[in-house]
Structure formats: C-alpha cells, structure tokens
Amino acid sequence: MxxxxxxxxxxxxxxxxxxxxxxxxxxxxxxxxxxxxxxxxxxxxxxxxxxxxxxxxxxxxxxxxxxxxxxxxxxxxxxxxxxxxNLKQKKTIYEIPVCYGLQYGPDIENVMNHHHISMNEVIQMHQESLYRIYMIGFLPGFPYLGGLNRKLATPRLKKPKLVRQGAVGIAGDQTGIYPFESPGGWNIIGQTPVTIFSNNRDDTVLFQSGSFLRFKSINEIEYAEIEKSIKEGSFSLKKEVLEVDEN
CATH class of the missing domain: 3.30.1360.40 (Gyrase A; domain 2)
Incomplete structure (x- = not known):
C-alpha cells in the first residue's frame, strides 16, 4: 500500500x-x-x-x-x-432495475437535446457504466455515483421540482437515485421500483459508500412485476461480490 x-x-x-x-x-x-x-x-x-x-x-x-x-x-x-x-476488500456490485423514458423519466429529453442524441443512446450509455458510490447524502440513502459517461453530463434544472421515490437522475457529471419523494433539481431520466431506503428493514439503506452499482433497463411490465414482488416480500436485489487486493 x-x-x-x-x-x-x-x-x-x-x-x-x-x-x-x-x-x-x-x-x-x-x-x-x-x-x-x-x-x-x-x-x-x-x-x-x-x-x-x-x-x-x-x-x-x-x-x-x-x-x-x-x-x-x-x-x-x-x-x-x-x-x-496487507488488506483485502470486497467489491460489491448491485444491479438496479430502471424503467427509462418519458413516463418514468420526464427530463430525459433534456439530456437528449443537450447532447443531440436519441433516447435509446441515453439509455444505452447510462446502463453501460459501472458506478462507484462515493458517498451517501444529501437525503438518507441517496447515493452519489461516479462513473457517468461524459457524453451524458447535463446541467441541473434551473428550477427544482417534486421528484418521485426511486427517481434516477443526472446532474452535471454525476447520477443518483432519490430514496423517497423530495424536491430536486436533477434531470430525471428513469425510475427504479427498488426501495433503497426504509425504516422498516434492518438494512435501512440497501448499499453503502465504497460499493458499486449497475443499472439495468426494464420495461413497464417488468417494473410492475418487481413492484409487486417487493410488496410481497419476495424480491431480492441482484449483487455480485468480488475480492480485490488493495496492494
């Protein structure tokens, strides 16, 4: 080291x-x-x-x-x-399902227009990256993620608005997930049905800083199925754990 x-x-x-x-x-x-x-x-x-x-x-x-x-x-x-x-750390990678598009991501057109690219290109680039969770803040459970493709970096909204729980947004060269409904100024490009923060679980926050996230595009039917399984208590978030030598 x-x-x-x-x-x-x-x-x-x-x-x-x-x-x-x-x-x-x-x-x-x-x-x-x-x-x-x-x-x-x-x-x-x-x-x-x-x-x-x-x-x-x-x-x-x-x-x-x-x-x-x-x-x-x-x-x-x-x-x-x-x-x-000599230390070894475990690299934990979580897979977050996201439904992209105008219904779930009302600001995706901002990203498209800012970079002159299609919606499919936004979705493809956003889910290709592996994102490091640098820190948790400004809301309980909100992950600040590094690793966003620079071709998707988009300025914050000029006027904040009410954002839904699970909203996935872009602000500058970062992306993140809103743990619950809140005012926000990030460009919302999609939404995950996964509840990343809950007082009703032992693990109130699903992940911690130092872990990694991948986003996986899902459709509306898959979104509804995951949402149902979460309510029934049968949903399990996919994750991969790798050993990494720090020396």
Missing part, C-alpha cells in the same frame, strides 16, 4: 475529520474506504458514527468521555499501521 498522508482537524466540539485528499478520484476514495473500515474495526466503540465521503472521513464521539487530542493521536497511530498491513 502507498504511504497515506492525511490531515486531521476538529469538527465542532465532538467530531474529527480526516482529510485524505482534496479531489474526487477513485484512488482517493479507495483510501477513504480503507481508513473508514479500519477505524470502525479498531476504534468503532469510541465513535458514535463514522462517515466516509468523497475525500474525507468524519468521526463523531462523546466529548464528555473522550478529548479531540486523545482520539486524534490514536487515529494517527491506526492510519500509520495501515502503511504496513
């Missing part, structure tokens, strides 16, 4: 942020995921939450029990240990 250079700072009176870099890249996010998992494994009992993002890891703690300087020193030691530990 390469030498890991980090910068650690306080966040308010009960948080620590560990900056791994200052850019959005696969290499930086790989290190973020490695550090996040290692901190949870070695120090998880000392933190109330560990949140990885594009290029940083934020850790929250009880300021009555621990001090910033105490935890900073231990985090630095754990990261130093990573320089010599």
């Amino acid at each position: 390469k030498k890991i250079n980090v910068s650690i700072h306080p966040v308010g009176c009960s948080g620590i942020v560990c900056y791994v870099g200052d850019s959005i890249s696969d290499e930086t996010n790989d290190l973020v995921q490695v550090i996040s998992r290692h901190i949870i494994n070695k120090m998880g009992h000392k933190f109330t939450g560990v949140v990885p993002s594009y290029h940083s890891v934020t850790m929250f703690y009880d300021s009555i029990t621990y001090s910033f300087f105490e935890l900073k020193k231990e985090v630095e030691t754990q990261i130093l240990n990573l320089q010599t530990i």
Whole structure:
C-alpha cells in the first residue's frame, strides 16, 4: 500500500475529520474506504458514527468521555499501521432495475437535446457504466455515483421540482437515485421500483459508500412485476461480490 498522508482537524466540539485528499478520484476514495473500515474495526466503540465521503472521513464521539487530542493521536497511530498491513476488500456490485423514458423519466429529453442524441443512446450509455458510490447524502440513502459517461453530463434544472421515490437522475457529471419523494433539481431520466431506503428493514439503506452499482433497463411490465414482488416480500436485489487486493 502507498504511504497515506492525511490531515486531521476538529469538527465542532465532538467530531474529527480526516482529510485524505482534496479531489474526487477513485484512488482517493479507495483510501477513504480503507481508513473508514479500519477505524470502525479498531476504534468503532469510541465513535458514535463514522462517515466516509468523497475525500474525507468524519468521526463523531462523546466529548464528555473522550478529548479531540486523545482520539486524534490514536487515529494517527491506526492510519500509520495501515502503511504496513496487507488488506483485502470486497467489491460489491448491485444491479438496479430502471424503467427509462418519458413516463418514468420526464427530463430525459433534456439530456437528449443537450447532447443531440436519441433516447435509446441515453439509455444505452447510462446502463453501460459501472458506478462507484462515493458517498451517501444529501437525503438518507441517496447515493452519489461516479462513473457517468461524459457524453451524458447535463446541467441541473434551473428550477427544482417534486421528484418521485426511486427517481434516477443526472446532474452535471454525476447520477443518483432519490430514496423517497423530495424536491430536486436533477434531470430525471428513469425510475427504479427498488426501495433503497426504509425504516422498516434492518438494512435501512440497501448499499453503502465504497460499493458499486449497475443499472439495468426494464420495461413497464417488468417494473410492475418487481413492484409487486417487493410488496410481497419476495424480491431480492441482484449483487455480485468480488475480492480485490488493495496492494
């Protein structure tokens, strides 16, 4: 593993942020995921939450029990240990079914017109990519995905509107999925029947940052069938797990 250079700072009176870099890249996010998992494994009992993002890891703690300087020193030691530990990670790839088109994706024409391409080309390019989940935010369960074909990068809508649960959208050079109905300014090109966030499940969020998504185009009949199987509790999201050596 390469030498890991980090910068650690306080966040308010009960948080620590560990900056791994200052850019959005696969290499930086790989290190973020490695550090996040290692901190949870070695120090998880000392933190109330560990949140990885594009290029940083934020850790929250009880300021009555621990001090910033105490935890900073231990985090630095754990990261130093990573320089010599051989780690392997599992690369989890989820397949998300999406019904594209005007009924389910009212803004797909924006993408078509912006790039002067057909609807079929938008659909084909969108489902060809393998998308990395860089982080989860701004809504609970909302995955920020990297890997969008640059030929599909499209500016946000000038005026946000109400977006349906499961809406799949494009904003700039990113794509994402709305976990529930919400105001939004992304160009909606399709919709998935899969419920990616639910308080009624043990796994409230189906996937985590560091995992990957693929989109699979489905028709309206398949959409209705999946929606029915979800209500009946018989639906199982397809996923593939690969071992990846990080060295």
